[in-house]
Amino acid sequence: MNEVHRVIKHTLLNARFVFLTGIIFLVFSLHASAYSYSAMGDEPVIDGREAMLLAIENKDVSTMLAALEVFHEELDFLQSKTMGNLTVQFKSAIKQKDFVKLKSLLDLTIYLMIENRLNKAYKDLDNYQVAKVLVMKSKLYLDILFPALDRSKKVDALNAMSAILKAVGNPGVFGVGQKAANPEVFKQQQDVLFSALQQFRL
Amino acid sequence: MYLTQVNSKKIGLAISSILLIGCAFLYYLSSFNWQISSDDAFNLSRGFERFSVLEFRPHFPGYPGLIAGIHLLALLFNSTSSEYAVINFSILSALLIPIVLAWLCYHFTNSLFTAITLALLAYSSPLLAGLALSGLSDTPALVFLLLALACALRQQLLLAALAIAIMLSIRPAYLILALAFIPFIFTQTYSLRIACLKTLLPIIFVGAACLIFILSKDGFAYFSEGLRFTQGHLDIWGNTYTKLDRGAQLDIVYQWLEQLADKIGLFTLTSLLAAMALSLIDKKVPIKIASFIASSYFIVMLFTQNPDNLRHFAPVFFLGIMLLIVQLNKVLSLHFLLPLIVLVFYMSYLPYWHNIMKMAPTSSALVKQAPVNQAIEYLEPEQITSKKLILGTNYSMNLISAQLMHFSVYDLYYPSNLRTLDQAAKDHHVWRLSGSRLLENEHQLERIFSARFPTEQDLYLYKFSNHSY
Numbered sequence: 001m002n003e004v005h006r007v008i009k010h011t012l013l014n015a016r017f018v019f020l021t022g023i024i025f026l027v028f029s030l031h032a033s034a035y036s037y038s039a040m041g042d043e044p045v046i047d048g049r050e051a052m053l054l055a056i057e058n059k060d061v062s063t064m065l066a067a068l069e070v071f072h073e074e075l076d077f078l079q080s081k082t083m084g085n086l087t088v089q090f091k092s093a094i095k096q097k098d099f100v101k102l103k104s105l106l107d108l109t110i111y112l113m114i115e116n117r118l119n120k121a122y123k124d125l126d127n128y129q130v131a132k133v134l135v136m137k138s139k140l141y142l143d144i145l146f147p148a149l150d151r152s153k154k155v156d157a158l159n160a161m162s163a164i165l166k167a168v169g170n171p172g173v174f175g176v177g178q179k180a181a182n183p184e185v186f187k188q189q190q191d192v193l194f195s196a197l198q199q200f201r202l
Numbered sequence: 203m204y205l206t207q208v209n210s211k212k213i214g215l216a217i218s219s220i221l222l223i224g225c226a227f228l229y230y231l232s233s234f235n236w237q238i239s240s241d242d243a244f245n246l247s248r249g250f251e252r253f254s255v256l257e258f259r260p261h262f263p264g265y266p267g268l269i270a271g272i273h274l275l276a277l278l279f280n281s282t283s284s285e286y287a288v289i290n291f292s293i294l295s296a297l298l299i300p301i302v303l304a305w306l307c308y309h310f311t312n313s314l315f316t317a318i319t320l321a322l323l324a325y326s327s328p329l330l331a332g333l334a335l336s337g338l339s340d341t342p343a344l345v346f347l348l349l350a351l352a353c354a355l356r357q358q359l360l361l362a363a364l365a366i367a368i369m370l371s372i373r374p375a376y377l378i379l380a381l382a383f384i385p386f387i388f389t390q391t392y393s394l395r396i397a398c399l400k401t402l403l404p405i406i407f408v409g410a411a412c413l414i415f416i417l418s419k420d421g422f423a424y425f426s427e428g429l430r431f432t433q434g435h436l437d438i439w440g441n442t443y444t445k446l447d448r449g450a451q452l453d454i455v456y457q458w459l460e461q462l463a464d465k466i467g468l469f470t471l472t473s474l475l476a477a478m479a480l481s482l483i484d485k486k487v488p489i490k491i492a493s494f495i496a497s498s499y500f501i502v503m504l505f506t507q508n509p510d511n512l513r514h515f516a517p518v519f520f521l522g523i524m525l526l527i528v529q530l531n532k533v534l535s536l537h538f539l540l541p542l543i544v545l546v547f548y549m550s551y552l553p554y555w556h557n558i559m560k561m562a563p564t565s566s567a568l569v570k571q572a573p574v575n576q577a578i579e580y581l582e583p584e585q586i587t588s589k590k591l592i593l594g595t596n597y598s599m600n601l602i603s604a605q606l607m608h609f610s611v612y613d614l615y616y617p618s619n620l621r622t623l624d625q626a627a628k629d630h631h632v633w634r635l636s637g638s639r640l641l642e643n644e645h646q647l648e649r650i651f652s653a654r655f656p657t658e659q660d661l662y663l664y665k666f667s668n669h670s671y
Contacts, residue, residue: 053618129423136256136427146603147592147610154607165257171421173414 043137044071045113046144049106056099064094064102071109078112104202110145111200114138118164118190125181128171135164142193145200153196160193216314220304220321224297227325231334234654236289239572243337244601247284250276253419255427258600262431264424266412267371268339288337295341296334300324302348303524309355310489310524311531320527329466329512329519332655335572340513343373347517351495354386355488362386363401367408378502379517382495389487457509465512465656466519474522475500481525489528496521510637513657573651573661574598577635578605580649580663584631594623595635597661602635627666634664 048070055063068075068090075086086109093101121134139161149157167186172178238244242261249260249269260269268291275294276287303324304317311317324330333340350365366380390397416424462471478500481493500518507514530542571579574597584591586608595602596614603611612619614634623632634645637659645664653660 050616050618053621057618057621128421129426132256132421132423133426139257143613147612151607165254166252170419171417173418177418 043140045074045109046141047071048074049110049144052102052106056102059097059099061094061097065091068094074113075109078109078116104200107145107148107200108202110141111197114141114145114197115194117141118193121168122183122186122190125168125183125186128169128181131168131181132165135161135168139165142197145197148199149196153199156196157193160189160196163189164193212314216304216308216318219318220301223318223322223325224301227300227331228293228297231293231331233570234335235570235572235575236286236293236335237571237575238285238288238337238601239574239598239658240336240338241598241600243288244598244604246272246337246339247288250284250287253415255416255424256420262428263374264412264416265339265372265374266415267368267408268342268373271342271372285337289335292337292341293334295345296330298345299330299341299348299520302345302352303520306348306352306355306492307524307527309352310486310528313531316527316531320524323523323527324520327519327523328655329516329657332657333513333516335655336513336657338513339373340516343369343376344516344520346372347376347379348520350383351492354383354491357390359387359390359392359397359400360404364404364408367405370405371408371412376499376517378499379495382498383491385491385494389491451505454509455504458504458507461509461512462515466515473526474519477526477529478518478522480529484529489525492521493525496525510659511657569652569654571654572658573653574601576651577649577661577663578602580651581606581609581633584609590626590630592623592626592630592632593635594619594633597635597637623666632666634666636662636664638662640664 048067051067051070052064055061055067068087072087075090079086086105090102090105093099093105117134117138121131121138124130124134142157142161146154146157164186167182167189169181170177170179238247245258245260246265246268248258249265250272252259253264253266253269255262255264272287272291275291276282279290281287281290300321304321307320308314308317330341333344346365346369350362350369353359353362353365362383366383369376370380387394387397387401392400420427466474478493478497481489482497484490484493496518503514503518534542569576578601581591581593582605591606591609592612593602593606593609594612594614599611599613599615602609612622614620623634626632633648634640639647639662645666647662648665649663651661651663
């Protein structure tokens with residue numbers, strides 16, 4: 001009887017092997033993974049900037065205009081918050097084939113995205129989730145401008161960003177590990193960061 | 203009584219022998235520089251300083267078990283350096299892997315000699331040394347995987363599940379290994395309901411503790427970062443925008459086999475796979491399940507992991523050599539076993555040393571640093587004059603950027619940055635650090651930074667000429 005029991009057990013076990021292997025294959029063979037911390041997710045400004053820079057390299061005006069379409073909504077939003085009509089400035093630079101101006105405008109757009117997101121995060125400091133995600137998104141934009149900075153400005157920008165992230169605080173769970181946001185430090189370090197990035201303001 | 207005493211003596215001698223080999227391994231590791239050498243390890247060291255997955259301290263999914271382990275060890279050794287804390291934990295775990303492997307082997311074969319041979323084989327593998335110095339989650343996760351296996355074999359389901367839970371908190375990418383443990387539940391003497399309960403309880407407990415810890419630091423924003431990271435993980439391969447299709451997946455399998463044949467050796471690879479296949483049809487259910495765990499992970503790895511990182515192969519390698527020894531022990535007497543194993547061991551080394559020899563001129567002396575640290579040290583003395591120093595890389599971008607602050611370091615993930623380098627080469631000093639040999643003739647190969655272990659890859663430094671653009 002024991003022998004029969006053992007045989008049944010082994011047969012079942014083998015069937016389970018096959019079944020499990022099938023399931024595992026189904027789940028895991030559907031996609032492949034890769035590493036990239038730079039992957040921004042859905043960020044039209046980054047995608048548009050990238051397309052624009054490649055079009056500049058090929059001196060391809062129609063692709064430049066197409067690239068502009070990718071982030072024109074963001075440009076409209078930024079211009080309502082800041083100076084001048086950015087889309088018009090982009091179009092005029094494309095028309096004149098002023099590629100140096102075009103690159104500067106792209107840097108300005110990245111700078112304005114950082115500024116805009118940090119300002120919004122400051123207003124939303126009482127909502128940890130929103131503030132933290134906005135600051136981190138602005139950090140990813142900062143990474144794009146980072147190589148163009150000289151050493152001292154890099155250090156200033158990094159320290160300021162680190163202090164801003166700390167100033168957002170911690171949400172905690174049931175009060176444990178909770179740390180309130182510090183708006184004063186946030187504002188102060190935001191100014192340090194903006195002054196380190198001054199070269200990108202036109 | 204007499205027999206027990208003899209046994210205890212023998213076991214004591216075996217443990218001493220393994221510990222002695224472990225000391226020799228540690229001495230060997232001490233001849234290298236213990237430094238962080240990848241962005242992942244860099245993120246972990248930042249996570250040790252302050253934990254926030256949103257800030258890449260460390261990157262998603264956060265590795266809370268690993269961070270806890272690093273803190274625990276740092277407390278024991280009163281260490282405050284985040285770099286050393288991360289590497290120390292990885293090295294300590296690497297030291298334990300052959301010990302647990304030997305324990306498992308003894309359980310399967312009841313032969314102390316075989317267990318010691320396996321420990322020797324594991325300690326002398328260049329893969330283990332590479333993993334130890336990587337400062338990543340592989341070695342501690344492997345220790346808990348092997349502990350889980352050992353506990354499951356002794357019918358200690360609760361402890362096995364606890365080890366699995368800790369393994370997942372250290373390295374969630376080992377989920378497939380955890381799933382492959384499910385057949386063990388059916389081999390237990392308990393009723394299925396109790397067995398399931400004993401399995402789930404520790405996993406829920408450790409999982410909840412990890413989640414609470416992460417949420418206390420990042421809140422629910424953690425999930426949005428998870429979505430972003432996973433999206434990037436699934437859509438983007440390495441440094442291209444290309445989405446993977448079926449053909450590309452087969453390409454990855456081919457790349458894996460090529461990598462394994464090159465770095466592990468075709469003979470060793472075939473031996474491991476043959477041992478795993480033989481073990482799958484072994485009469486003993488535990489051996490069958492151990493092989494099932496290694497085989498299912500291997501197949502999933504071929505399709506889903508990056509072939510550039512040989513460390514993903516580690517679970518297959520260590521479970522594979524254990525099964526190899528177990529199978530060899532069945533068919534050969536001990537006198538024949540040792541020379542055969544030594545042969546396999548050297549075969550596994552051959553391709554590795556062959557690669558090193560190709561890498562003149564640095565091959566004459568022992569390369570103490572990882573390729574990326576060699577590159578940083580090589581470029582560090584460069585001084586800014588009227589010309590800027592510019593470097594483009596798709597390898598350890600964040601680590602290099604943090605250590606070479608006087609350089610403008612561009613992430614070659616963005617294709618436009620390569621154009622920026624080309625343009626800048628007219629007026630500035632421009633280099634490109636690449637993980638593969640470039641075909642372009644216009645870039646002058648300035649230096650090759652050799653890998654120390656098969657887990658690393660050679661890096662090529664190219665200097666852009668200033669006249670061709």
